[in-house]
Amino acid sequence: MLSENPKVLSQYGEIQGDKALREAMVEYLQRMDLPTSPDNILVTSGSQQGIDLIARTFVGPGDVVVMEAPTYPGAIDVFRERGATILTVPVDSDGMRVDLLQNLCDKYKPKIIYTVPTFHNPTGAVMPTKRRRQILEIAKSTQCLVIEDDPWSEIYFERKPPASMKSLDKDGHVIYLKGLSKILAPGCRIGILAASGSIFKRLLAAKANTDLGSPLLTQKAIIPFITSKRMMDHLKKLRTALKIRCDLVLEILSQHSPEEVSWFIPKGGLNVWLTLPFWINTDHLLIEAKKDQITFLPGSACYPTEQENHHLRLSFSYMNEQQLTQGVTTICNLL
Ligand SMILES: Cc1ncc(COP(=O)(O)O)c(C=O)c1O
Numbered sequence: 001m002l003s004e005n006p007k008v009l010s011q012y013g014e015i016q017g018d019k020a021l022r023e024a025m026v027e028y029l030q031r032m033d034l035p036t037s038p039d040n041i042l043v044t045s046g047s048q049q050g051i052d053l054i055a056r057t058f059v060g061p062g063d064v065v066v067m068e069a070p071t072y073p074g075a076i077d078v079f080r081e082r083g084a085t086i087l088t089v090p091v092d093s094d095g096m097r098v099d100l101l102q103n104l105c106d107k108y109k110p111k112i113i114y115t116v117p118t119f120h121n122p123t124g125a126v127m128p129t130k131r132r133r134q135i136l137e138i139a140k141s142t143q144c145l146v147i148e149d150d151p152w153s154e155i156y157f158e159r160k161p162p163a164s165m166k167s168l169d170k171d172g173h174v175i176y177l178k179g180l181s182k183i184l185a186p187g188c189r190i191g192i193l194a195a196s197g198s199i200f201k202r203l204l205a206a207k208a209n210t211d212l213g214s215p216l217l218t219q220k221a222i223i224p225f226i227t228s229k230r231m232m233d234h235l236k237k238l239r240t241a242l243k244i245r246c247d248l249v250l251e252i253l254s255q256h257s258p259e260e261v262s263w264f265i266p267k268g269g270l271n272v273w274l275t276l277p278f279w280i281n282t283d284h285l286l287i288e289a290k291k292d293q294i295t296f297l298p299g300s301a302c303y304p305t306e307q308e309n310h311h312l313r314l315s316f317s318y319m320n321e322q323q324l325t326q327g328v329t330t331i332c333n334l335l
Helices: 006-010 019-031 046-058 073-081 098-108 129-142 197-211 216-227 229-256 282-291 321-334
Strands: 041-044 064-069 085-092 112-115 145-149 174-179 191-194 271-275 311-315
Touching: 006 216, 019 041, 019 191, 019 216, 041 046, 041 197, 046 073, 046 112, 046 145, 046 174, 046 191, 046 197, 064 073, 064 098, 073 085, 073 112, 085 098, 098 129, 112 129, 129 145, 216 229, 229 271, 229 321, 282 311, 282 321
Parallel strands: 064 085, 064 112, 112 145, 145 174
Antiparallel strands: 041 191, 174 191, 271 311
């Protein structure tokens, strides 16, 4: 990029993000049946920054934020730091329990509902369209924003997941986050946020205050890949490779784990969520596992309020098959 475009480092990029990258992302999202426009896209330094920009713009001390329980720990930390009052809704195999959400929203009028509807982190649950629509209705009736955090809907193992909430949203309540870490390269620290109207303008102002825009060189460097057929081929390979790893982990678990252990069978994503008997504390198990050079995410990190300590999340994306076999077998033996 530098040899073809030596001036790229001698200028500030657009705060909103490089126009060519925003156009490339519009095309990319269009392929996922999510129509948007370059004007409604903000390039962020990963979706973590997207969550942070939204929190610092719309959440102050005491404001109510509704999260799934369990949920992505990085989002819990952001809302906690803003002094939010976090309320939780449990997750079942169809994602957030919408039947419990309505009452909660009627009573506490949240500012934000944060959800990972597709291959939920950490459980892997996929929310069906009906629930997605119900959440949109609730957001409309309570006048709150919905953050749809979507790092990996492209990584499906069987069939494509349901349409994104953003694509169903007629009223502009949804702020959509698409990180590129799980599908391209976490080291790039590039993600996008899609929103509209005054919500978008306020987020753009927050981005300006935070860093005057994400690094231009990285933004420009990834455009040729994203717009080429290679990106689509890469996603296909990723789906196949991760399914093989997921199947391997499930196979080892079913062969070697004690009977009392259960798990969600993921239909996509990078994680398997295990539930152990309630008297096993996975924080303690982690100390034992580390003695064998093994680590996992203990469930306690994923609960914003009442902690549950008898879960753990295994991630199967990074290690090769041999390492995975060794690691998961060791965890099963420890259990
Ligand atoms: C649900 C979810 N949101 C956001 C992030 C942060 O991703 P990024 O690297 O794009 O900042 C992660 C990373 O694990 C995640 O799982």
